[in-house]
Amino acid sequence: MSKQYVETKVIPFYSTNATQEMNISSLFNEMLLVSEHQLHAVGIDSQQMVQHGIGWVVTKYHLEVQRLPLIDEQIKITTQANSYNKFFCYRTFTVQDAAGNELLTLISNWVMMDIKERKLMPIVPKVMEQIDCEYSEDVWRFPRIKRIKDAKQKKQYQTRFFDIDVNGHVNNAVYLDWMLDSLGRDFLLSHQIKSLDIKYDREVAYGQTVQSSVQLENNSSYHQISSDHKTNAQAQIEWTKRND
Template sequence: MAVKKYQNTKEISYYMCDRTHTLTLPMLVNLILEVSGEQSEELGLGEEVMQEKGYSWIILQYEFEIDRFPKNKETIEIETYATEYNKLFCYRDFVIRDLTGNELIMIHSTFALFDFTKRKMARIPEEIVVPYKATFNKRVKRTPKPVEIDEEKAYSKPFHVRYFDIDTNQHVNNSKYLDWTLNTLGGEFLSNHKLVYANVKFDKEVYEGQVIQSYVSITENKETSLSAHKIRTEGITNCSASFKWENRT
């Protein structure tokens, strides 16, 4: 059975870009979630329907393989499809292409179903995943873990969780965690490096009013660098990430 694929085009606007007129990673996440939401709406499983059932989808992990990020005013095609699922997790891929068909970014993601009433992950009912035509596989897929930070070399910055960080699912928006991790690197590092791979794992929710600490340690080589990240609140790890960078020449 072929998976159910969905595609849509999006034009990159200036407010999605950084000072180099390049789409940012947090804005990319917002775009792909918009497209996956469009597919769910088309299949009759949009946000309102899911909320009536007492559920929402939450993202547990992203893995990004990046050739290049789109530029301001560039139109891209985003294709998405659920690849497989088990009782607790659903795996979805996203492919970003330019209009000539060149693959720019490949994203692998892991989703889970969140029960609003119980405030915890729920088993995935068949009727919620069948329309996507994903393959059932009872085994949990092994996904690569982000690289651990070097505690001796790590430094951190604090960030406040604000009212507008909360999205319609009543969670801190995924893109905010990426803002916090990337901003800790500082402007000089970000200006001199190109992101080519990212692995982001979400562990525990953060809540409005909390102060998070965004930790990072950087290992620099001649041509590449690796940054390892942790977001923590009161000693609890809320998110882990590692990014591979190429040095800009």
């Protein structure tokens, strides 16, 4: 197991919304930036990996939330590459407030991608050794995501140039914006995320039109991003009402 890597941040106003809480997409991007800094600290340059045709791609997230960071709040983000096997790498994140109270935890599943061929490739052991990440045959299990059967709410989005990351496809955080936006303003102002699971099935490219579908059941929402009649991502979110 690799060493923990820690950074302290202050939440800027542009990473928050009308609730004064940090946007989920901004939160995920900030946590991934910290993991990127850990790689840089041991001499791994993701840009150089991309130039050599190799990219990191996240396939699953499991998020547990006590509360989201607030505007101007100081937080501490801790990350660790826990283990890897032939095709998967597992990384965890925790976010704490200035007093050391845990705000949220994130578990993630990563793969390496051959950027030219657009297909998965075996994890490169040399890269994992540089961050002291141990090899293990253990496969981490993530919650199974319930598929949508009867979506009452659907919205379409056109992918933009600014949605595309260095791997040549839509950044994983953009999917979260598409999913949450489909719930509408009133719901988002009156509910808080308790947990979130998301699975990325197929990449979305520049210029594609995607459909964000959502099905609400009690305190849960079930989401699907699709394009060309194929599923790109699925998610399920547990919610609590604000002020409950």
